[in-house]
Amino acid sequence: MRTTHDVTRREFVTATAGALAGSALLPSTPAVARPTPPADGTVVLFQGDSITDAGRDRAVADPNAARALGSGYPLLAASAALAAHPDRGLRFYNRGISGNKVPDLAARWAADTVALAPDVLSILIGVNDFWHKLSGGYTGTVEDYEHQYVALLDETRRSLPHVRLIVLEPFVLRCGAVDNRWFPEFDQRRAAAERVAKHAAATFVPLQAAFDDLSHRRASEYWAVDGVHPTPAGHAVIAERWRRAAHL
Numbered sequence: 001m002r003t004t005h006d007v008t009r010r011e012f013v014t015a016t017a018g019a020l021a022g023s024a025l026l027p028s029t030p031a032v033a034r035p036t037p038p039a040d041g042t043v044v045l046f047q048g049d050s051i052t053d054a055g056r057d058r059a060v061a062d063p064n065a066a067r068a069l070g071s072g073y074p075l076l077a078a079s080a081a082l083a084a085h086p087d088r089g090l091r092f093y094n095r096g097i098s099g100n101k102v103p104d105l106a107a108r109w110a111a112d113t114v115a116l117a118p119d120v121l122s123i124l125i126g127v128n129d130f131w132h133k134l135s136g137g138y139t140g141t142v143e144d145y146e147h148q149y150v151a152l153l154d155e156t157r158r159s160l161p162h163v164r165l166i167v168l169e170p171f172v173l174r175c176g177a178v179d180n181r182w183f184p185e186f187d188q189r190r191a192a193a194e195r196v197a198k199h200a201a202a203t204f205v206p207l208q209a210a211f212d213d214l215s216h217r218r219a220s221e222y223w224a225v226d227g228v229h230p231t232p233a234g235h236a237v238i239a240e241r242w243r244r245a246a247h248l
Helices: 004-025 073-084 102-112 127-135 142-159 185-199 208-214 232-246
Strands: 043-048 091-094 120-124 164-168 203-205
Touching (some): 043 102, 073 091, 073 232, 120 232, 127 185, 164 185, 203 232, 208 232
Parallel strands (some): 043 120, 120 164, 164 203
8 A cells, every 4th residue: 555655755756857857958057157367477586695595496497486496485485375376377486596695686686686577576685794704704894784785776676666575684593603793783784674675665574583482482493403594494484474474
Protein backbone atom coordinates (compact mmCIF):
# COMPACT_ATOMS: atom_id res chain seq x y z
CA MET A 1 0.00 0.00 0.00
CA ARG A 2 1.29 3.40 -0.93
CA THR A 3 1.31 5.86 1.87
CA THR A 4 0.72 9.55 1.52
CA HIS A 5 4.36 10.04 2.38
CA ASP A 6 5.47 7.77 -0.52
CA VAL A 7 3.27 9.57 -3.02
CA THR A 8 4.41 12.94 -1.88
CA ARG A 9 8.03 11.95 -2.14
CA ARG A 10 7.61 10.39 -5.62
CA GLU A 11 5.76 13.41 -6.88
CA PHE A 12 8.44 15.71 -5.51
CA VAL A 13 11.24 13.75 -7.22
CA THR A 14 9.32 13.62 -10.50
CA ALA A 15 8.51 17.30 -10.42
CA THR A 16 12.06 18.25 -9.57
CA ALA A 17 13.52 16.13 -12.37
CA GLY A 18 11.12 17.69 -14.83
CA ALA A 19 12.00 21.18 -13.73
CA LEU A 20 15.71 20.49 -14.10
CA ALA A 21 15.18 18.96 -17.52
CA GLY A 22 13.16 21.94 -18.60
CA SER A 23 15.71 24.40 -17.37
CA ALA A 24 18.40 22.69 -19.42
CA LEU A 25 16.47 23.66 -22.54
CA LEU A 26 16.45 27.32 -21.64
CA PRO A 27 19.31 29.55 -22.75
CA SER A 28 21.73 30.12 -19.91
CA THR A 29 22.12 33.60 -18.51
CA PRO A 30 25.60 34.85 -19.36
CA ALA A 31 27.81 35.70 -16.38
CA VAL A 32 28.43 39.38 -15.92
CA ALA A 33 32.15 39.99 -16.37
CA ARG A 34 33.77 42.15 -13.74
CA PRO A 35 35.65 45.05 -15.24
CA THR A 36 39.41 44.71 -14.93
CA PRO A 37 40.98 47.83 -13.44
CA PRO A 38 43.47 49.41 -15.80
CA ALA A 39 47.12 48.68 -15.09
CA ASP A 40 48.84 51.84 -13.95
CA GLY A 41 52.36 50.52 -14.62
CA THR A 42 53.85 52.23 -11.58
CA VAL A 43 57.65 51.99 -11.55
CA VAL A 44 59.23 51.57 -8.11
CA LEU A 45 63.00 51.90 -7.70
CA PHE A 46 65.05 50.93 -4.65
CA GLN A 47 68.40 52.73 -4.26
CA GLY A 48 71.10 52.47 -1.64
CA ASP A 49 74.08 50.45 -0.43
CA SER A 50 74.61 46.78 0.47
CA ILE A 51 71.49 46.65 2.65
CA THR A 52 69.44 47.39 -0.47
CA ASP A 53 71.74 45.51 -2.86
CA ALA A 54 71.28 42.29 -0.86
CA GLY A 55 73.29 40.21 -3.30
CA ARG A 56 71.24 41.06 -6.39
CA ASP A 57 72.43 39.85 -9.79
CA ARG A 58 73.49 43.03 -11.57
CA ALA A 59 73.46 41.24 -14.92
CA VAL A 60 69.66 40.93 -14.69
CA ALA A 61 67.84 44.17 -15.41
CA ASP A 62 64.25 42.98 -15.88
CA PRO A 63 61.64 44.38 -13.49
CA ASN A 64 60.18 42.05 -10.86
CA ALA A 65 62.86 39.39 -11.45
CA ALA A 66 63.85 37.72 -8.19
CA ARG A 67 67.55 37.63 -9.07
CA ALA A 68 67.48 41.32 -9.94
CA LEU A 69 65.80 42.28 -6.67
CA GLY A 70 68.26 40.46 -4.40
CA SER A 71 67.43 38.54 -1.24
CA GLY A 72 66.53 41.44 1.06
CA TYR A 73 63.76 43.92 1.76
CA PRO A 74 63.28 45.01 -1.89
CA LEU A 75 62.36 41.44 -2.83
CA LEU A 76 60.08 41.03 0.19
CA ALA A 77 58.33 44.38 -0.34
CA ALA A 78 57.95 43.85 -4.07
CA SER A 79 56.65 40.29 -3.64
CA ALA A 80 53.95 41.37 -1.20
CA ALA A 81 52.86 44.32 -3.35
CA LEU A 82 52.76 42.25 -6.54
CA ALA A 83 50.64 39.61 -4.83
CA ALA A 84 48.28 42.21 -3.39
CA HIS A 85 47.88 44.13 -6.67
CA PRO A 86 48.20 41.68 -9.57
CA ASP A 87 46.25 43.95 -11.96
CA ARG A 88 48.24 47.12 -11.47
CA GLY A 89 51.22 46.29 -13.64
CA LEU A 90 53.68 47.31 -10.93
CA ARG A 91 57.34 47.20 -11.93
CA PHE A 92 60.03 46.96 -9.25
CA TYR A 93 63.74 47.62 -9.77
CA ASN A 94 66.71 47.42 -7.40
CA ARG A 95 69.82 49.46 -8.12
CA GLY A 96 71.48 49.36 -4.69
CA ILE A 97 75.25 48.83 -4.76
CA SER A 98 77.27 47.50 -1.86
CA GLY A 99 79.69 50.00 -0.36
CA ASN A 100 77.96 53.09 -1.72
CA LYS A 101 77.89 56.45 0.02
CA VAL A 102 75.90 59.51 -1.06
CA PRO A 103 78.70 60.70 -3.43
CA ASP A 104 78.64 57.27 -5.09
CA LEU A 105 74.90 57.54 -5.67
CA ALA A 106 75.39 60.98 -7.20
CA ALA A 107 78.04 59.66 -9.60
CA ARG A 108 75.66 57.08 -11.10
CA TRP A 109 72.35 58.87 -10.61
CA ALA A 110 71.65 59.75 -14.24
CA ALA A 111 72.04 56.18 -15.47
CA ASP A 112 70.74 54.24 -12.47
CA THR A 113 67.85 56.46 -11.41
CA VAL A 114 66.79 59.24 -13.76
CA ALA A 115 66.94 57.00 -16.84
CA LEU A 116 64.47 54.58 -15.24
CA ALA A 117 61.98 57.42 -14.63
CA PRO A 118 60.56 55.91 -11.45
CA ASP A 119 57.20 56.95 -10.09
CA VAL A 120 58.31 55.92 -6.60
CA LEU A 121 61.95 56.27 -5.55
CA SER A 122 63.10 54.70 -2.28
CA ILE A 123 66.54 55.47 -0.82
CA LEU A 124 68.40 53.96 2.12
CA ILE A 125 71.90 55.44 2.45
CA GLY A 126 74.16 56.59 5.25
CA VAL A 127 75.86 53.66 6.99
CA ASN A 128 78.95 53.71 4.76
CA ASP A 129 79.13 57.51 4.96
CA PHE A 130 80.22 56.91 8.54
CA TRP A 131 81.65 53.37 8.49
CA HIS A 132 84.18 54.21 5.79
CA LYS A 133 85.60 56.87 8.07
CA LEU A 134 86.65 54.04 10.39
CA SER A 135 87.91 51.62 7.80
CA GLY A 136 88.27 53.23 4.41
CA GLY A 137 89.94 56.58 4.95
CA TYR A 138 86.83 58.55 4.06
CA THR A 139 86.67 62.01 5.64
CA GLY A 140 83.10 63.15 4.96
CA THR A 141 81.40 64.97 7.83
CA VAL A 142 77.78 64.98 8.95
CA GLU A 143 77.41 68.31 7.17
CA ASP A 144 78.85 66.83 3.97
CA TYR A 145 76.38 63.95 4.17
CA GLU A 146 73.42 66.27 4.62
CA HIS A 147 74.41 68.79 1.97
CA GLN A 148 75.24 66.10 -0.61
CA TYR A 149 71.99 64.28 0.11
CA VAL A 150 69.96 67.48 -0.21
CA ALA A 151 71.68 68.29 -3.50
CA LEU A 152 70.96 64.80 -4.82
CA LEU A 153 67.26 65.03 -4.04
CA ASP A 154 67.04 68.58 -5.36
CA GLU A 155 68.48 67.30 -8.63
CA THR A 156 65.99 64.45 -8.58
CA ARG A 157 63.06 66.83 -8.15
CA ARG A 158 64.25 68.84 -11.14
CA SER A 159 64.67 65.77 -13.35
CA LEU A 160 61.62 63.87 -12.09
CA PRO A 161 59.19 66.52 -10.82
CA HIS A 162 56.37 64.04 -10.18
CA VAL A 163 58.36 61.31 -8.44
CA ARG A 164 57.28 60.20 -4.99
CA LEU A 165 60.31 60.04 -2.69
CA ILE A 166 60.72 57.65 0.22
CA VAL A 167 63.73 58.14 2.51
CA LEU A 168 64.52 55.29 4.88
CA GLU A 169 66.36 56.12 8.08
CA PRO A 170 69.86 54.61 8.27
CA PHE A 171 70.18 52.39 11.33
CA VAL A 172 72.63 50.17 13.20
CA LEU A 173 72.49 47.82 16.17
CA ARG A 174 75.12 47.60 18.87
CA CYS A 175 76.84 44.35 18.00
CA GLY A 176 79.44 43.05 15.56
CA ALA A 177 81.17 45.96 13.85
CA VAL A 178 79.15 48.60 15.72
CA ASP A 179 80.77 49.83 18.90
CA ASN A 180 81.06 53.06 20.87
CA ARG A 181 83.10 54.69 18.09
CA TRP A 182 79.91 55.04 16.06
CA PHE A 183 78.23 57.36 18.53
CA PRO A 184 77.13 60.09 18.75
CA GLU A 185 78.04 60.82 15.12
CA PHE A 186 75.91 58.10 13.62
CA ASP A 187 72.88 59.41 15.50
CA GLN A 188 73.62 62.83 14.07
CA ARG A 189 73.55 61.34 10.59
CA ARG A 190 70.19 59.73 11.28
CA ALA A 191 68.84 63.12 12.27
CA ALA A 192 70.33 64.60 9.11
CA ALA A 193 68.53 62.01 6.97
CA GLU A 194 65.22 63.04 8.51
CA ARG A 195 65.94 66.71 7.76
CA VAL A 196 66.81 65.78 4.18
CA ALA A 197 63.50 63.98 3.81
CA LYS A 198 61.59 66.98 5.15
CA HIS A 199 63.44 69.35 2.82
CA ALA A 200 62.59 67.16 -0.17
CA ALA A 201 58.96 66.61 0.88
CA ALA A 202 59.72 62.90 1.01
CA THR A 203 58.04 60.22 3.08
CA PHE A 204 60.41 59.40 5.94
CA VAL A 205 60.49 55.84 7.26
CA PRO A 206 62.01 55.62 10.77
CA LEU A 207 63.82 52.35 11.41
CA GLN A 208 66.20 52.85 14.35
CA ALA A 209 63.53 52.95 17.04
CA ALA A 210 61.88 49.86 15.62
CA PHE A 211 65.11 47.87 15.73
CA ASP A 212 66.01 49.22 19.18
CA ASP A 213 62.66 47.96 20.45
CA LEU A 214 63.08 44.57 18.76
CA SER A 215 66.58 44.15 20.21
CA HIS A 216 64.98 44.07 23.66
CA ARG A 217 62.96 41.03 22.58
CA ARG A 218 65.76 39.14 20.83
CA ALA A 219 69.51 39.79 20.72
CA SER A 220 70.68 42.41 18.22
CA GLU A 221 72.45 39.72 16.20
CA TYR A 222 69.07 38.16 15.44
CA TRP A 223 68.15 41.27 13.43
CA ALA A 224 71.56 42.34 12.05
CA VAL A 225 74.33 39.83 12.59
CA ASP A 226 77.17 42.35 12.31
CA GLY A 227 75.15 45.33 13.55
CA VAL A 228 74.77 46.68 9.99
CA HIS A 229 73.53 44.05 7.56
CA PRO A 230 70.06 42.71 8.34
CA THR A 231 69.29 39.05 8.70
CA PRO A 232 66.17 37.69 6.93
CA ALA A 233 64.18 38.74 10.02
CA GLY A 234 65.67 42.22 9.85
CA HIS A 235 64.89 42.56 6.15
CA ALA A 236 61.31 41.51 6.87
CA VAL A 237 61.03 44.33 9.42
CA ILE A 238 62.22 46.89 6.86
CA ALA A 239 59.91 45.52 4.17
CA GLU A 240 56.88 45.71 6.45
CA ARG A 241 57.56 49.31 7.42
CA TRP A 242 58.32 50.23 3.82
CA ARG A 243 54.98 48.87 2.65
CA ARG A 244 53.12 50.75 5.36
CA ALA A 245 54.76 53.98 4.26
CA ALA A 246 54.45 53.34 0.51
CA HIS A 247 50.84 52.07 0.70
CA LEU A 248 51.65 49.33 -1.81
